Each structure stands twice: as structure tokens, then as C-alpha cells.
Amino acid sequence: MRVAMVIKTDEGGRWTLPHLDALRERGHEVVAVLPPGNEGRLRKALHDRGVEVVQSAFDFRFRPRPSTLRGLVGLRRQLQSIDPDVLHYHLYASALACRFAGLGWRVPKVHMVAGPLFLESPLIRAVERVLCRLDTVVIGGSEHTEARYRQLKAPRTTAIPYGVDVERFSPPSPAYRAACRAALGVGEDTFVACMVAYVYPPKRLTHRGRGIKGHDVLLKAWREFERDRPDARLVLLGGGFDAAGEEYKRRLERHKTATVDWYDSVLDVRDCYAAADVSVSPSLSENHGAALEAGAMGVPNIVSDAGALPETVDPSTGWVVPRDDVAALTAALRAAYAEFRAGTLTARAARSRTRTVARFAQGPAAGAVADVLERAVLR
Structure with missing residues (x-):
């Protein structure tokens, strides 16, 4: 045909x-x-x-x-x-x-x-x-x-x-992960959260005045989370989708703290996931988004309950929080951090990979x- x-x-x-x-x-x-x-x-x-x-x-x-x-x-x-x-x-x-x-x-x-x-x-x-x-x-x-x-x-x-391409997005080798973390200037004892998303400007008809990816929600939650966790790092990867998106990103960057690194978009996002211990998708509206790439690479996800994001995790692989809820997102970051310190986050990461391959290849x-x-x- x-x-x-x-x-x-x-x-x-x-x-x-x-x-x-x-x-x-x-x-x-x-x-x-x-x-x-x-x-x-x-x-x-x-x-x-x-x-x-x-x-x-x-x-x-x-x-x-x-x-x-x-x-x-x-x-x-x-x-x-x-x-x-x-x-x-x-x-x-x-x-x-x-x-x-x-x-x-x-x-x-x-x-x-x-x-x-x-x-x-x-x-x-x-x-x-x-x-x-x-x-x-x-x-x-x-x-x-x-x-x-x-x-x-x-x-x-x-x-x-x-x-998601589960061959291209696959769990990193220990050497690859170490190299990616070294490029960020962090060691294995540093908890790294990441968010991979373009910055979209506020839309006129939906979520007026807010970018749909929820960068503002995460920045507020991270400010609360990092107060007694200076050994943590947040990596934001993604530039403005267009000129209006770049302007909105500049406004958001005013709320960045010393433990937040924000990089413009790159062709290959796998380096970011390879370095991360948890991926965060705090969107106000979303399909499956970046959670599938993270899951395929064995990175547990914290997602909002917006749209289809809850479909990407279950209680054994990640966390679902109410959208636009700073306190709930902060609590989920704390839970992931506690598992990181206890050494149990790696088991959740393996289950995340298995579930993503089975449902979203x-x-x-x-x-x-x-x-x-x-x-x-x-x-």
C-alpha cells in the first residue's frame, strides 16, 4: 500500500x-x-x-x-x-x-x-x-x-x-557511568537526579503562565530537598524549544541554586541518564515523555500524575506524585535519596529496565x- x-x-x-x-x-x-x-x-x-x-x-x-x-x-x-x-x-x-x-x-x-x-x-x-x-x-x-x-x-x-529504542537506551556499563559522572564532577557517593526536557513557553489555552514540563515545580522542590543534603546534585538537560522557550528558561534559571546544573540540549541524552540515580518528570501535561528513556536505561523515575506518566512506573520501579505538588515531589526525592544511601535503589533500577522493555519496546x-x-x- x-x-x-x-x-x-x-x-x-x-x-x-x-x-x-x-x-x-x-x-x-x-x-x-x-x-x-x-x-x-x-x-x-x-x-x-x-x-x-x-x-x-x-x-x-x-x-x-x-x-x-x-x-x-x-x-x-x-x-x-x-x-x-x-x-x-x-x-x-x-x-x-x-x-x-x-x-x-x-x-x-x-x-x-x-x-x-x-x-x-x-x-x-x-x-x-x-x-x-x-x-x-x-x-x-x-x-x-x-x-x-x-x-x-x-x-x-x-x-x-x-x-523507546531499548537497544540504544540500555543500562550503562560501570566504566561508562563513572565517566559520565566524572564529567559532571561528581563521585559515586553523590546522589544525582536528572530532568531531561525541552523548556516550552507557557501556552495560551492551557496552564496559562506555566511551562508544561514542570521545571518550576522541580526547582522549588529541590530547594527544599537540598537544605540538609549538600551531597546531592540536580542536572537539568534541555534548552528552550524556541525563542519564547529560551526566554522562559532564563526566567526559571533565576531560581537555580548552587547544586543545580542546567545544560542546553545535546544530541545524545544517554550520558545524562548514565550518570543519574533517579529521573524526574514533574510535568503538568505529558504523554510518556522522558520516563521511557530513563526506564530503559535502568534509571528509576519520579513522575507526576499528569496524563500518561503514571503508566510508566509501578510501586516497585518508581514514584508517582500529584502534579504541581512541591511537598509531594520533595518527599519522593527524599525517598529516592534514602534508597540510594541504603543501597537498595539499584534493585529498583533493574526492575525499571525490565518493565520498560516489556511494555514500551x-x-x-x-x-x-x-x-x-x-x-x-x-x-
């Missing part, structure tokens, strides 16, 4: 690559439709794989202008010229564009939802209750997101995680997405 995959970014969205690889391994043809541009890591990865890339006639910006309608008409013509057996799209702006461009067109449409943030807006949720009926299938990237779409009465739903997840696309065509 011929698959047209539409996504509104050429930089992010590399979690789509395993799906495309699985489809091509089965002999299917894939064409990717990306926003206009010449750079971007997703675009490069697609070119390196030999996947045909089409520059979208629509810029995925919905503004009350004639150019928006012209862009959608142009996108419809492009998609029809590709002549796909199934139209597959990720991210909400892509879903809106494909639904409008595909009105009256009987090609199967499969929407895979990367995260639940947009559904936390009452306005968008009301709109989505109507528009999701234009999708043939909605694939929730988590059980949480799939449940949200069932509540909206989407015609057909299923839950498949984006998953990328290969089986990508195969399941390919199965859904094939079934959508055969309906």
Missing part, C-alpha cells in the same frame, strides 16, 4: 521514524509531507532513509486569512496527487489540516496522538468532539489519551505507545502501528 504521512514539523517528530521503517520493511511505500523548509533533523533522517519528502503547500497555521484556505486547497491537491491508500498524521495542527483538506475524500485517515495537552483546553475539546469523527481510527499514544478520545465518542480508537509498538494502517485500508 501507499502511505502519506503528514506532520507539521521537520525538526521534531522523529518518533515517527520507527513506524515508517516498519511499513517499508513490509514492502509498503511511504511519502512524508512536511512544512516548507530545508533543514530539520526529521527531514534529514527521512532523506537518509530514502523516503520521499514533499513540501506542504500549507504552513499548518490556522489564521482567518484567504491564504489559509488557499493553503488547504493546495494541500488537498498534493495529497490527491500522492494518491495514498491511507492518510496518516501526527500532531494536532496536522490533524486539522488533513481533516479539512480531506473533506469528502474517502481515503482512510489514521490520526496518531502524541500527547493529551490540546485536549486540556475546554474549547479544543468541544471542537474535537465533532472533528474526531472525520478520523477512521484514532491511535492514542498512551492508554490515557485513548481513553480521552473514547470519552469524545471517536468512532474507532486504540492505544499504542510511541515506545519500540519495535513491537511500531509493528502495531503498521497493523492498524493495514487494517484501515482493508476495511
